[in-house]
Amino acid sequence: MTAIDPHGGKLVSRMTQKAAGGALTVTISDDLANDVENIADGIFSPLEGFLSQADFESVVKRGRLASDLPWTVPIVLDVDKETATKMKQAGDVALKTAQGPEFAVLHVEEVYTFDKQATSQSVYGTTDQNHPGVAKTLSMNEYLVGGKIDYTVRPGDDPIRKYRMTPEQTRKAFSDAGWKSVVAFQTRNPPHVAHEMLQKTSLTTHDGVFVNPLIGKKKSGDFADDVILESYIAMIDNYYPKNRCILGTLHTEMRYAGPKEAIHHAIMRQNYGCTNIIIGRDHAGVGKYYSPFAAQEIFSDYTDLVIEPIFFPAFYYCRKCLTFTNERACPHSPEFHEQISGTKMRSMIDAGQAPSEFILRPEVSKVIMGHKKPFVD
The missing domain is CATH 3.10.400.10 (Sulfate adenylyltransferase)
Incomplete structure (x- = not known):
C-alpha cells in the first residue's frame, strides 16, 4: 500500500451483497x-x-x-x-x-x-x-x-469500463510496482506532447505517474471518450517505460468548475493513493471564466489537504532551444515558440489536417484522425 491516507482517514466502501429493493x-x-x-x-x-x-x-x-x-x-x-x-x-x-x-x-x-x-x-x-x-x-x-x-449491482463491462479502477485496485497496483510517490494526471483530452512533457518531467523526481482520464458527460466540442482512451493507450505503449505509468479511467462528468474542481480532482486522486497531482494552466476551466492560474492559487486555501499539487506553467516547443520547455527555462521570444493549444489542435483536426509532431505524437494523431466523429456533438 502507498503511505498516503484516504481523504478523511478512511477509505469508504458501500458495496453490499443485498438486493437493491425498496418501497x-x-x-x-x-x-x-x-x-x-x-x-x-x-x-x-x-x-x-x-x-x-x-x-x-x-x-x-x-x-x-x-x-x-x-x-x-x-x-x-x-x-x-x-x-x-x-x-x-x-x-x-x-x-x-x-x-x-x-x-x-x-x-x-x-x-x-x-x-x-x-x-x-x-x-x-x-x-x-x-x-x-x-x-x-x-x-x-x-x-x-x-x-x-x-x-449492489455493477453495470456490464464495455471496452472503456474495463479500464476503470477502484481505489483498492490502484493502491495495490502502486504497491506492487514499488511506488512510494505517485503523481496523478487529470485529463479530458487526448495527450498532446505538452501533456507528455508534464508527466515525464514529474517522473524525474517521482516513482510513477497515474494517468487518469475523465470519462463521462462533457460539453459539445470536447473529445469523445473512446478517442481519449485510445489516444492515451497509443502514447503510453510507444513512449513510456513499462513500469513507470499506470492508466485508469475515472467515470464522472466534467463540471468545468475551474479552481473548485481542481480541489475535487485532487481529493479523488488522494483516495486512489496518489501523493501528488499535476495542476496545470486553466485546470478544469472553460472559456474565460477563470484566470489561467486560479486552479493553482486556490490550493493556498487548502493547506490541510494531504495530497500535494505540482504546479507547471504552459509547455511549448522552442525552435531555438530545440526542445519542449516553458517560460521558466526558455529565454527566447514567441517567434521561436510552437504553441500547443487544444483549440488549435481541434481546428486542425476539424479541417482534416494532421497536427505536427510538435503538437501530437504521430501514433496519437493516427488514432484521432481515424475516428469519423472525434468530438462530442
Missing part, C-alpha cells in the same frame, strides 16, 4: 449512476451517500463539509416535489437508470431545497447561464435528497 424505485441519469458507484468504491471518500443539508450548505458557503474537511463540489440527487415526498415516505429507495436494472439503495435521511443562484456563484464563480455548470445547476429540480447509499 419505491427512482430512475437517475447514467452520470449520476457513475457517481453512486464512485461513492460506493471510496473514490469520493469520506462521502457515504448524497450530501445532507448541513454538508451541502457548508460546501456552498465554505468549500468544506460540516466537519471542516475540504470538499468543493456538491454530490447531490435532485428530484421534483412529488418524487421528494414519495422518497421521504418510502425511506429506502431503489435506484436505477433508464436502460438498466436496480443497482443501489438510497437510505433517505432528509429532503431539502436549495438556492440555485448561490450554489452557482459558489461552485462556478459565476451565475452566467452560458457556463455549462451554471446551466446545469439552474435546470436542476427544486429538491435535494440526502442519505447514505448501498451499491
Whole structure:
C-alpha cells in the first residue's frame, strides 16, 4: 500500500451483497449512476451517500463539509416535489437508470431545497447561464435528497469500463510496482506532447505517474471518450517505460468548475493513493471564466489537504532551444515558440489536417484522425 491516507482517514466502501429493493424505485441519469458507484468504491471518500443539508450548505458557503474537511463540489440527487415526498415516505429507495436494472439503495435521511443562484456563484464563480455548470445547476429540480447509499449491482463491462479502477485496485497496483510517490494526471483530452512533457518531467523526481482520464458527460466540442482512451493507450505503449505509468479511467462528468474542481480532482486522486497531482494552466476551466492560474492559487486555501499539487506553467516547443520547455527555462521570444493549444489542435483536426509532431505524437494523431466523429456533438 502507498503511505498516503484516504481523504478523511478512511477509505469508504458501500458495496453490499443485498438486493437493491425498496418501497419505491427512482430512475437517475447514467452520470449520476457513475457517481453512486464512485461513492460506493471510496473514490469520493469520506462521502457515504448524497450530501445532507448541513454538508451541502457548508460546501456552498465554505468549500468544506460540516466537519471542516475540504470538499468543493456538491454530490447531490435532485428530484421534483412529488418524487421528494414519495422518497421521504418510502425511506429506502431503489435506484436505477433508464436502460438498466436496480443497482443501489438510497437510505433517505432528509429532503431539502436549495438556492440555485448561490450554489452557482459558489461552485462556478459565476451565475452566467452560458457556463455549462451554471446551466446545469439552474435546470436542476427544486429538491435535494440526502442519505447514505448501498451499491449492489455493477453495470456490464464495455471496452472503456474495463479500464476503470477502484481505489483498492490502484493502491495495490502502486504497491506492487514499488511506488512510494505517485503523481496523478487529470485529463479530458487526448495527450498532446505538452501533456507528455508534464508527466515525464514529474517522473524525474517521482516513482510513477497515474494517468487518469475523465470519462463521462462533457460539453459539445470536447473529445469523445473512446478517442481519449485510445489516444492515451497509443502514447503510453510507444513512449513510456513499462513500469513507470499506470492508466485508469475515472467515470464522472466534467463540471468545468475551474479552481473548485481542481480541489475535487485532487481529493479523488488522494483516495486512489496518489501523493501528488499535476495542476496545470486553466485546470478544469472553460472559456474565460477563470484566470489561467486560479486552479493553482486556490490550493493556498487548502493547506490541510494531504495530497500535494505540482504546479507547471504552459509547455511549448522552442525552435531555438530545440526542445519542449516553458517560460521558466526558455529565454527566447514567441517567434521561436510552437504553441500547443487544444483549440488549435481541434481546428486542425476539424479541417482534416494532421497536427505536427510538435503538437501530437504521430501514433496519437493516427488514432484521432481515424475516428469519423472525434468530438462530442
